[in-house]
Amino acid sequence: MVNQNLGSGLGIKVAGQPASQPLRDFRSLARHLVSLYATEVAPTGSVPISLPGKQFESDVTEVTAHCLRLGIQTLDTRTTPSEEEVDPLRTIAAQWAREGVPLKSVLRVYHEGIRRGWDMVVSKARAEDLADVVAGSILLLGLVESVTVAATSSYVTEVESLTSERNSAAQTMVTTLLNGRNPVSLARQSGIELVENYVVMGLSVPPYREETSAQMPESVAVRRRIRRMQAAASDACGGAPLALLGADGGTVLLGGRRTEDELSTIVRRISEAAEASVTAAVATARIDRIPSAADEVQELLSLVRHLGKPAGLYRMEDLALEFQITRAGSGRTHLASLLAPLDGLPELIETLEVHIGNDLNRQRTARQLHVHANTVDYRLKRVAQLTGFDPMRPSGLRQIQAALTARRLERARHRHQR
Secondary structure: OOOOOOOOOOOEEEEEEEOOEEEEOOHHHHHHHHHHHHHHHHHHHHOOOOOOOOOHHHHHHHHHHHHHHHHHHHHHHHHOOOOHHHHHHHHHHHHHHOOOOOOHHHHHHHHHHHHHHHHHHHOOHHHHHHHHHHHHHHHHHHHHHHHHHHHHHHHHHHHHHHHHHHHHHHHHHHHHHHHOOOOOOHHHHHOOOOOOEEEEEEEEOOOOOOOOOOOOHHHHHHHHHHHHHHHHHHHHHHOOOOEEOOOOOEEEEEOOOHHHHHHHHHHHHHHHHHHHOOOEEEEEEHHHHHHHHHHHHHHHHHHHHHHHOOOOOOHHHHHHHHHHHOOOOOOHHHHHOOOOOHHOHHHHHHHHHHHOOOOOOHHHHHHHOOOHHHHHHHHHHHHHHOOOOOOOHHHHHHHHHHHHHHHHHHHHHHHHOO
């Protein structure tokens, strides 16, 4: 409780009276100030707060009255309030955090009573009061600091708790949907709204490479990275998404249809947060088909890794041929064998891969390989002679592209089996 024995002779004085004199009827003054918030200040936008209902208005009045009482005590005793005396402000700040009141609005309410109360005090000051006015200003700055720290720490703690609860509920929902279990009961309990269709996004994040120190071990740095990724996904999606993220990636479920630009923005934001080039694969599915869609995007991510493709956003249509070839069997083995005549001639394989990667532009291929364009032509003709498939003709190019993909996948399989 705030000390009720106010008016000590040690206190700040203005115009020969205790500086706190104009504030003594703090409850009436608080009601008056709150009416000013609603009718004069809030509509101008200088105080970003509205008063939606009697309960909220009552809370604002109580906060203002308490801040005025703390101000009176500070001026009368020349001491800042104790931890116990600011506890009621912590309680209200946490409550407003749960209700979604912005922190800047919370702090403005807390500061406004102190500021306006001090305006009333110094309006009566005379020249000979300068020393007390300066001393009172310093004291009230200390009060503002105490109030700000109490309110902000309580608000942030509550927000972190709410965020943790929401993330936990979202992760549980993702797990439920990925496992094909009925999500209706969980949705009712958690307040998560389900939709008919989802975009299933699988993410692959490169290993954490940043240097760490004794002050920040790798485990802490990785946890921070994950939190940054979760925050980036939330910002990019316009609210907490259904996400299950870890250090090496994870799954995000996006309700409804999403444009290519929206999906690219989400991947870009997560990449920036992870400080790495993130690869994503997406598939659209009904809510009951999410498990199979999730399996599909994970296969696409694995395919991108095995083929050494650059980070980016991939759909099935981008890798349909390669996806089909991933099915091991005699067909893929046969395709891979089409390039067997090139074994021992790595410059021909490299020229094929670079040339196809450059959309068959021989000049770019020559520059990248640091050879003359005629050398590129010669090597491509050698490929045609040795394999029977001409990479400069559409029919031959299709066979060679498929054979290159099969060859990479077969080699990856053999490495994995060793």
